Amino acid sequence: MLTVPATEPSTSTTVPTTLPASTSTVPVVTLPPIGSAGVSVPSTPSTTTDQAVGGGSLDGRVVVIDPGHNGGNGGATSEINRQVEAGGFRKACDTTGTSTNGGYSESAFNWDVSNRLAELLRAGGAKVILTRDSDRGVGPCIDRRAGIGNLAGADVAVSVHADGSDAGNRGFHILVPGALPGYTDDIAGPSRDYARILREELPAAGMPPSNYIGSDGIMLRTDLGGLNLSDVPKVFVESGNMRDPTDAALLTSPEFRQRWAERIAAATTRFLQQR
Ligand SMILES: [Zn+2]
Numbered sequence: 001m002l003t004v005p006a007t008e009p010s011t012s013t014t015v016p017t018t019l020p021a022s023t024s025t026v027p028v029v030t031l032p033p034i035g036s037a038g039v040s041v042p043s044t045p046s047t048t049t050d051q052a053v054g055g056g057s058l059d060g061r062v063v064v065i066d067p068g069h070n071g072g073n074g075g076a077t078s079e080i081n082r083q084v085e086a087g088g089f090r091k092a093c094d095t096t097g098t099s100t101n102g103g104y105s106e107s108a109f110n111w112d113v114s115n116r117l118a119e120l121l122r123a124g125g126a127k128v129i130l131t132r133d134s135d136r137g138v139g140p141c142i143d144r145r146a147g148i149g150n151l152a153g154a155d156v157a158v159s160v161h162a163d164g165s166d167a168g169n170r171g172f173h174i175l176v177p178g179a180l181p182g183y184t185d186d187i188a189g190p191s192r193d194y195a196r197i198l199r200e201e202l203p204a205a206g207m208p209p210s211n212y213i214g215s216d217g218i219m220l221r222t223d224l225g226g227l228n229l230s231d232v233p234k235v236f237v238e239s240g241n242m243r244d245p246t247d248a249a250l251l252t253s254p255e256f257r258q259r260w261a262e263r264i265a266a267a268t269t270r271f272l273q274q275r
Pocket of ligand 1: 161162
């Protein structure tokens, strides 16, 4: 029973901050809208998934999966509040994450989906590294979460999260690194490509793109150390709003979490196969 204090600074990962001028080189408006056609007529999604992920299609590929937060963070305030390098500025090591009103913690959700995803990608032949090894520990800090992907020479990294916003706010959004000179200018492009593929694949799991944040389910961010410090293509998947009853019913369902992992695996496979 891992309870997370309701003190989640969820706003730290959800509030659209004012992006530095540099991000204007990666305008959100260039992203294709996710109209109903994009959802109902998936180009490659769904049917090809199992085949695409299996059969050694990911042989030799390295994927780092970063389950956001950790179950012990709430009891280690001073440790997770420690300031670390985050991309030209300093920021808290980590946060507690959010939870559903029923008490299902974001860190537990992130951990469960990450392990389901790891199993799928490994079945496809990928080498998979997770940034933490349980949901009972503390951290690691955001700089280390990025560093693990860099040290592994990962082909791609994905951080699994869920949001905590007002009831009525629904759906997933994908956080993409804006081009921060000297930090993410080298990974912004491929990370955006990965996000677009995820946006195509994820709705098939039954979770719609966000109706309250980002643009068609995608949002550029330059304030996240986990993205800024990455040298490999990376995004955060904010899987839904844990504080909305409809989203929470999905997020607490093991069947949904399996579908969610399958869609992320399908998108990851497509991204790696085109590189
Ligand atoms: Zn989170």
